[in-house]
Amino acid sequence: MIKAILFDFDGTLVDSMEDLADIAADVILKHYKLSREYGKMLYKMTSGLPFCKQIEMMFCDCERNKLAVDEFETRKKNSFKEHRLFDDTIETIGYLRGKGYMTIISSNNFKEVIEDYLSSRGLNMDEVLGFSGGLSKGRSHVEYISDKYGLKKDEIILVGDSLKDAELAKECGIGFVGKTGLNSREGFLALYQMKTIDYLLELKNIL
Secondary structure (H helix, E strand, C coil): CCCEEEECCECCCEECHHHHHHHHHHHHHHHHCCCHHHHHHHHHHCECECHHHHHHHHHCCCCCHHHHHHHHHHHHHHHHHHCEECCCHHHHHHHHHHCCCEEEEECCCCHHHHHHHHHHHCCCCCEEECCECCECCCHHHHHHHHHHHCCCHHHEEEEECCHHHHHHHHHHCCEEEEECCCCCHHHHHHHCCCEEECCHHHHHHHC
């Protein structure tokens, strides 16, 4: 029986992916002289990882990487409160918590950015895990939740919008629900068989 639901943040609870992809495209154009279209594609292809890891995948050990990452993170932090929650986020989280599910954010965004945003929107979660304190989305988040709350892996699922989210869930041995947007239903199912949703409220029907 599922007891805890881990939610990716950007693109899953918050409609932020297009804006973040635009920032990444600007940064990649400035520092690596690649077109905005190509930079945006690279960002989306590697989404689900911290931006510092995305840049490493794109440009290996390029000396410009730190400047690019610092600029991206600064612009992201300064603009993040402008992003809106998806229309059904608050209703879905309230419903799930009312049914006794633990709702936990598992993101590679910075924890303090997430907590500040949630406070500004009045959205309450049972736990917020970000890219901080030696933790990151994937195995370390799952192990932290398992140890803290005494949960088995088959009692935890992850809801996310990226193929990397699906891969991380599979590697960790937990369930996964793919939310379309960044990727299509067909894109998720090409990776492996999984449940997919177009809207968060659809979780009511599959849990």
